[in-house]
Amino acid sequence: MKLINELEKTQMTRTDLPSFGPGDTVKAWLKVIEGGKERLQAFEGVCVARKNSGLKECFTLRKISNGVGVERTILLHSPRLGSLEVTRRGDVRQARLFYLRDKVGKKAKIKEKRLPTKA
Amino acid sequence: MKAILGKKIGMTQVFDENGLIVPVTVVEAGPCIVVRRRTKSKDGYEAVQVGYALIREKLLNKPEKGQFRPKKGDANQPNLPNLRYLREFRVDESNTLKRGDEIRVEMFEAGEKVDVTAISKGKGFQGTMKRHRFGGGPRSHGSMTHRQPCSGGGTDPARVFVGTRKPGHMGDVQVTQLGLRVVKVDAEKNLILIRGAIPGPNNRLVTVRAAVKSGKK
Numbered sequence: 001m002k003l004i005n006e007l008e009k010t011q012m013t014r015t016d017l018p019s020f021g022p023g024d025t026v027k028a029w030l031k032v033i034e035g036g037k038e039r040l041q042a043f044e045g046v047c048v049a050r051k052n053s054g055l056k057e058c059f060t061l062r063k064i065s066n067g068v069g070v071e072r073t074i075l076l077h078s079p080r081l082g083s084l085e086v087t088r089r090g091d092v093r094q095a096r097l098f099y100l101r102d103k104v105g106k107k108a109k110i111k112e113k114r115l116p117t118k119a
Numbered sequence: 120m121k122a123i124l125g126k127k128i129g130m131t132q133v134f135d136e137n138g139l140i141v142p143v144t145v146v147e148a149g150p151c152i153v154v155r156r157r158t159k160s161k162d163g164y165e166a167v168q169v170g171y172a173l174i175r176e177k178l179l180n181k182p183e184k185g186q187f188r189p190k191k192g193d194a195n196q197p198n199l200p201n202l203r204y205l206r207e208f209r210v211d212e213s214n215t216l217k218r219g220d221e222i223r224v225e226m227f228e229a230g231e232k233v234d235v236t237a238i239s240k241g242k243g244f245q246g247t248m249k250r251h252r253f254g255g256g257p258r259s260h261g262s263m264t265h266r267q268p269c270s271g272g273g274t275d276p277a278r279v280f281v282g283t284r285k286p287g288h289m290g291d292v293q294v295t296q297l298g299l300r301v302v303k304v305d306a307e308k309n310l311i312l313i314r315g316a317i318p319g320p321n322n323r324l325v326t327v328r329a330a331v332k333s334g335k336k
Contacts, residue, residue, distance in 0.1 A: 001128075001129065003128050003145060003147065003308070003310070004128060004129050004131050006308075007131060007133075008131055011133060031138065033137070055132065056132065075140070077134075078134065078138055079134055079138040080138035080139075
């Protein structure tokens with residue numbers, strides 16, 4: 001087990017990512033290989049879940065694309081993940097926001113977190 | 120001879136050069152020490168006896184310890200550390216390995232195909248559905264034969280044929296998985312990462328050797 005932990009640690013090179021949690025709207029820049037060329041493609045959506053830990057840690061982003069709900073699960077330590085930006089902090093109570101799948105329109109909206117302003 | 124003894128550590132995943140996940144089994148292999156060279160003239164066959172895993176002297180009996188001490192009257196033979204496992208690998212007559220030689224993981228390289236042998240996990244006494252992949256009976260509609268083995272054969276021979284598949288002990292037998300791909304070799308830590316699963320529980324002795332079948336590239 002110790003050996004496996006060490007091995008996994010050597011692959012966990014992503015320390016450049018900002019901290020984010022469920023409810024936050026996140027823009028993930030993903031590396032797409034097309035015709036031998038590599039480019040970055042953005043996928044912006046609400047983080048509905050953070051799962052697993054260590055090397056296998058991943059998160060799921062949900063967005064409504066052309067009227068269709070799309071979810072994408074991305075490995076946090078994947079080399080295919082170019083960069084990450086948090087565009088909006090959400091105020092939610094649950095760790096998993098799968099209830100959003102059954103909500104449409106205004107009900108699927110997430111309140112913005114009001115961060116304490118420095119006095 | 121391209122074979123090594125090792126210990127199954129467990130499974131994990133690594134990213135390949137395309138950034139995709141590859142499931143791998145980690146095997147801590149070697150360093151193994153050649154304990155004995157079997158020769159056709161003396162033993163009737165050509166093989167190399169290889170030892171693996173250091174062990175306290177207390178845990179070996181006298182005949183076992185004797186394998187690692189120099190032969191009486193032959194001071195040239197090297198004194199070897201006490202080892203837990205001894206296994207033999209068949210080799211050609213031309214093989215130059217001798218007592219005291221070390222076998223390390225470096226002889227394997229990423230991308231190459233290997234066969235892995237180990238004693239599989241013991242499953243205990245199991246029914247025919249698990250042991251022989253029988254279909255079982257209907258689960259409802261008044262059926263009373265859910266997981267039963269059903270008929271043992273016809274009535275004419277008035278006996279059950281030898282070899283008819285029945286419930287019984289499952290697992291804990293030697294299994295060889297052929298044609299597995301080596302993903303990575305870590306010479307420093309004596310690790311081999313093999314794509315996919317290999318037989319046996321963690322910490323079990325495994326034998327990794329070059330694939331006997333070339334197969335599809």
